[in-house]
Amino acid sequence: MSKRVGETITFDNVGLRYGTDREVLSDVSFTLYPGSFYFLTGASGAGKTSLLKLLYLAQRPSRGVISMFGTDVITLPRSRLPAFRRRLGVVFQDFRLIPHLSAFDNVALPLRVSGVREADLRKHVTDMLEWVGLAHRTDARPATLSGGEQQRVAIARAVIGRPDMLVADEPTGNVDPEMALKLLRLFEALNRLGTTVVVATHDVHLLKKVPDSLIMRLDKGRLSDPTGALRYPPQRQVTDRDDNAQLGQDGGEF
């Protein structure tokens, strides 16, 4: 059965400048489809982080139109944006875990923000920590976790609410290649369930690890799309899958 063939995000001639400086993003146009896997690449200063900020609604563009889940979010009142943010998962480059909260409480945060009852969220958070291989570190504060463990807590926090789109900024930047591959497998597992994934990375080796992924390449604030595949991608259908179905065990355990 097919589902969710509509677009998740559309950027149309989006430009962004900070203050009166030159534009850091110019004429960026693309469409992200549900269930797709995108790598966002580009040199340092190309505008990757700025583009991600627009994607996770931390920034308004200076011009252009951004449509998210069928709604123009540029003209939307501020008060309606939290509902859209709750449909997104974000893995920050510097993790941004809350230092005085345990791993459990950090992962539970999106559910608490969304109003999930304490009795209901406990099992989900425990399962999620188990999924990222941190079942034994539920009470640990971020300062006592290794870089890779912190990264996994950040990923667990980003995906606990099963977002429609996951945005990850250099999620493998602080971990060794083996751990980077394992993290990628986590994103793939989520992607198989229909979540659109956007991963910003410098690591060109990662790009080959996800066969069906699309590449978004930024160069000096402009998105290169020589084939037009980002702006007018071929219609893609995502297979409806039961959340509990077994979809393969190719990534190994943490």
Place this chain on the structure above:
Amino acid sequence: MKNPPSRPKFGGAGLSGGFSLMRGDRAAQLVPQARLAGPMPWVIAIMVALTVIAAAGGLALNNLAQNARSELSGGATVQIVEALPQERDRQARAALALLAEHPAVASVRRVPDAELERLLEPWLGVGADKEAVPIPALIDLQMRTEATEAQLDSMRRLLADQAPAARIDAQSAWLGPVFSAISSLQWLALALVILLGLTSAAAVWLAARSALGTNRNTIEVVHLLGGTDSQIAQIFQRSVGFDATLGGTVGLALGLVAVLVLGQQFVGLDSGMVAGGGLTWINWLMLAVIPIAGVIIAMLTARLTVTGALRRML
């Protein structure tokens, strides 16, 4: 790689729900609670104590002025300023008889010589020579209504023949400057209460801004996870509310102790006018409301500060 765990069931709380479902307990954990380690509770305690003292002073002055006014408003004093004792006595008796018949007078009483001597004792000493310092005869009048100048003029005309040495004055006229001073002090107390309230709000504003800076990462993360302005403000409101409650309670206790000690000292003065400045139970209740008002002002200030700062984010 196994699939991620199944999607959790959301409470259907929508944007208005969230932390409120947890009655703020979990939300409060997001901001580390310094409790008594920070200056906030102590600043609020001092502000509330000063406000209680200023408000108690203002209320006491109000009571004092009201009591004095109600006592003096219908009162008038007739002085027979005559050096010869026999003539003074004759005029006093004549005035007493005439005034008792006046329709505006409710009661009339000649102040006994012994009472007069006692009143003047601080200035003239014990056993003063009455011949050397003639003391006027005094007649105390209570009018049926507030003494008006027209009534007093009518009495002056009545006494002009039989008691030409009589001088009639409304008692309230003597204390006019005192009432004026009391009124100024009341306004001063009110201004102090308002200023202290504003200072408390400013202190909370500064503390909330400082807390915002300290917890900026937490706020941004909660904001980007879909937390609403109201949810984030609630976190700080709760923290400030706890500090304000603690500070307000301590401040109320300190303020009440100061008011009681001052009250005891004024009672020791044994002055008739000061005795009218005691606090009623409604006044004590008003003082007890001050820390509650302080908590409300503090929480409102924290909310406005945080939501103002959040509005600068997308």
